[in-house]
Amino acid sequence: xxxxxxxxxxxxxxxxxxxxxxxxxxxxxxxxxxxxxxxxxxxxxxxxxxxxxxxxxxxxxxxxxxxxxxxxxxxxxxxxxxxxxxxxxxxxxxxxx
Amino acid sequence: xxxxxxxxxxxxxxxxxxxxxxxxxxxxxxxxxxxxxxxxxxxxxxxxxxxxxxxxxxxxxxxxxxxxxxxxxxxxxxxxxxxxxxxxxxxxxxxxxxxxxxxxxxxxxxxxxxxxxxxxxxxxxxxxxxxxxxxxxxxxxxxxxxxxxxxxxxxxxxxxxxxxxxxxxxxxxxxxxxxxxxxxxxxxxxxxxxxxxxxxxxxxxxxxxxxxxxxxxxxxxxxxxxxxxxxxxxxxxxxxxxxxxxxxxxxxxxxxxxxxxxxxxxxxxxxxxxxxxxxxxxxxxxxxxxxxxxxxxxxxxxxxxxxxxxxxxxxxxxxxxxxxxxxxxxxxxxxxxxxxxxxxxxxxxxxxxxxxxxxxxxxxxxxxxxxxxxxxxxxxxxxxxxxxxxxxxxxxxxxxxxxxxxxxxxxxxxxxxxxxxxxxxxxxxxxxxxxxxxxxxxxxxxxxxxxxxxxxxxxxxxxxxxxxxxxxxxxxxxxxxxxxxxxxxxxxxxxxxxxxxxxxxxxxxxxxxxxxxxxxxxxxxxxxxxxxxxxxxxxxxxxxxxxxxxxxxxxxxxxxxxxxxxxxxxxxxxxx
Numbered sequence: 001x002x003x004x005x006x007x008x009x010x011x012x013x014x015x016x017x018x019x020x021x022x023x024x025x026x027x028x029x030x031x032x033x034x035x036x037x038x039x040x041x042x043x044x045x046x047x048x049x050x051x052x053x054x055x056x057x058x059x060x061x062x063x064x065x066x067x068x069x070x071x072x073x074x075x076x077x078x079x080x081x082x083x084x085x086x087x088x089x090x091x092x093x094x095x096x097x
Numbered sequence: 098x099x100x101x102x103x104x105x106x107x108x109x110x111x112x113x114x115x116x117x118x119x120x121x122x123x124x125x126x127x128x129x130x131x132x133x134x135x136x137x138x139x140x141x142x143x144x145x146x147x148x149x150x151x152x153x154x155x156x157x158x159x160x161x162x163x164x165x166x167x168x169x170x171x172x173x174x175x176x177x178x179x180x181x182x183x184x185x186x187x188x189x190x191x192x193x194x195x196x197x198x199x200x201x202x203x204x205x206x207x208x209x210x211x212x213x214x215x216x217x218x219x220x221x222x223x224x225x226x227x228x229x230x231x232x233x234x235x236x237x238x239x240x241x242x243x244x245x246x247x248x249x250x251x252x253x254x255x256x257x258x259x260x261x262x263x264x265x266x267x268x269x270x271x272x273x274x275x276x277x278x279x280x281x282x283x284x285x286x287x288x289x290x291x292x293x294x295x296x297x298x299x300x301x302x303x304x305x306x307x308x309x310x311x312x313x314x315x316x317x318x319x320x321x322x323x324x325x326x327x328x329x330x331x332x333x334x335x336x337x338x339x340x341x342x343x344x345x346x347x348x349x350x351x352x353x354x355x356x357x358x359x360x361x362x363x364x365x366x367x368x369x370x371x372x373x374x375x376x377x378x379x380x381x382x383x384x385x386x387x388x389x390x391x392x393x394x395x396x397x398x399x400x401x402x403x404x405x406x407x408x409x410x411x412x413x414x415x416x417x418x419x420x421x422x423x424x425x426x427x428x429x430x431x432x433x434x435x436x437x438x439x440x441x442x443x444x445x446x447x448x449x450x451x452x453x454x455x456x457x458x459x460x461x462x463x464x465x466x467x468x469x470x471x472x473x474x475x476x477x478x479x480x481x482x483x484x485x486x487x488x489x490x491x492x493x494x495x496x497x498x499x500x501x502x503x504x505x506x507x508x509x510x511x512x513x514x515x516x517x518x519x520x521x522x523x524x525x526x527x528x529x530x531x532x533x534x535x536x537x538x539x540x541x542x543x544x545x546x547x548x549x550x551x552x553x554x555x556x557x558x559x560x561x562x563x564x565x566x567x568x569x570x571x572x573x574x575x576x577x578x579x580x581x582x583x584x585x586x587x588x589x590x591x592x593x594x595x596x597x598x599x600x601x602x603x604x605x606x607x608x609x610x611x612x613x614x615x616x617x618x619x620x621x622x623x624x625x626x627x628x629x630x631x632x633x634x635x636x637x638x639x640x641x642x643x644x645x646x647x648x649x650x651x652x653x654x655x656x657x658x659x660x661x662x663x664x665x666x667x668x669x670x671x672x673x
Contacts, residue, residue, distance in 0.1 A: 022284045028156040030276075030283040033349045037277065038144045040341045080142060 365482025404577025445478025
């Protein structure tokens with residue numbers, strides 16, 4: 001075994017240890033924080049979605065014409081949203097569920 | 098006795114509790130069933146509801162529940178000697194906290210991962226929801242008051258810690274923004290952040306910040322009180338900043354500090370082989386000292402049993418449980434982790450702070466001295482353990498102070514924010530729209546009430562002893578635990594299982610808390626403490642209300658269980 005080969009193997013082992021440590025750190029400490037960030041982002045999306053869908057909720061939306069453009073961007077996760085808000089079905093038949 | 102021997106004995110007892118008692122709870126009381134899908138699977142949304150590996154979830158749960166409270170309570174309670182404090186921490190962890198934390202997760206999981214507040218209404222009754230809100234209101238008020246005093250005392254005792262704590266704010270914001278915007282792996286910037294934080298300790302030692310120059314020796318404008326006012330101004334502003342900007346990154350840095358501090362205590366005790374110099378029972382306490390019975394059981398709340406854990410268990414942990422059997426590991430072992438932190442505090446204040454029994458008696462000469470100096474004693478003790486590892490003792494003490502202040506400050510940040518919501522919710526119920534719809538007004542109320550309470554405890558002949566305020570905080574924490582245990586007991590009874598394992602800690606807790614409240618009320622009236630007496634009386638009324646609600650709910654649950662006695666399997670109704 002050459003000194004260079006031994007050093008390379010040692011380097012590989014250290015790199016593997018570092019990656020495992022990084023993975024453990026990510027799971028144990030960072031993921032909880034990232035989850036908090038996702039929760040906060042979703043809360044803001046929910047607020048925006050509620051404003052866009054005021055008329056569907058029975059509240060007049062004086063800027064509905066202007067906000068209509070933004071609706072398609074939020075439709076993708078609309079079903080997940082109304083279920084999370086406590087309503088298993090939402091809107092007219094065929095609209096969503 | 099060497100401190101390491103105490104660690105080993107308690108470690109064995111905790112192991113036996115986890116191995117056998119939590120096994121009994123899992124099989125016979127909570128009847129865990131891995132075939133039943135958890136909300137993390139049935140309601141999976143990638144944000145709140147995510148099936149999570151149990152070791153990872155334990156890490157999340159433990160870092161959420163651990164803070165400064167399991168440190169301060171035992172640091173005060175060793176005034177009565179380390180024996181009573183240790184017995185309550187060990188027995189409380191095994192037979193009360195484990196049952197409570199574990200049970201709160203299970204009941205929440207069986208109810209679509211609803212929070213304990215919602216479960217209180219559903220399982221106990223609508224009135225109990227109002228009771229829950231009121232208990233949480235007083236809990237948060239007292240949390241914010243006691244931690245403001247704790248931080249104020251530590252700033253006065255350790256002016257070297259002020260600069261690191263101030264610099265921690267931009268550091269947390271910087272790390273948060275860097276990781277958020279670059280989306281890179283967080284390990285290197287986190288390690289750099291923690292190292293920079295500890296480098297600022299050296300800076301703090303070179304530039305200690307003291308307000309002694311503008312403060313008076315006694316009266317309202319003492320140095321501690323000026324710090325308290327500044328802290329509440331800070332928390333009022335911080336509570337208006339989005340959580341992801343400051344609160345979450347600070348909490349993230351704290352989670353690193355928690356593991357570092359636990360490592361330092363554990364290794365320091367092992368390497369230093371320090372001896373416990375405090376007496377098992379303090380027989381030199383002044384004759385007019387408060388009695389350990391029943392006040393011990395409210396002085397140590399977190400560390401023996403804490404109602405706050407039910408909020409975490411049902412608020413976030415239950416939404417991430419991969420399978421029901423994981424609740425045993427995450428919930429019960431989480432309580433054991435908190436008990437270990439309390440053990441660390443007992444060791445720091447009995448083996449770490451001084452070398453002789455006579456010196457210990459000087460540090461714990463009377464209850465006022467003991468409670469005022471409790472956190473400093475812990476800080477000095479941990480500093481000593483860190484010095485065992487080769488860190489200069491003066492630097493190590495500032496390190497310990499920075500850890501405790503960081504925990505307490507984050508708790509205050511969260512507490513004021515939550516209190517604002519509670520104030521708004523209560524204002525909505527009593528139809529005070531000006532408050533319920535104004536963030537500023539509700540925020541001011543959330544800050545001003547605890548501020549007044551925090552300014553009142555004095556030293557010597559002025560004001561009252563800090564430990565008394567701490568005990569009131571303990572009573573609200575224990576009532577929250579009592580409410581959660583009531584919910585668990587009702588659910589267990591409805592499902593025709595023996596609730597004795599839940600009822601024993603419930604009855605013990607409620608009796609001791611009520612007893613302590615009456616005990617303190619008599620003292621407050623006799624000493625004309627006209628701020629504390631009404632506060633104590635209100636909490637006493639809440640305790641009685643809790644007893645009535647719990648008794649009624651349990652009676653109804655027994656009726657339901659009897660009616661269903663013919664059914665071979667629990668119905669959906671009994672499960673709910």
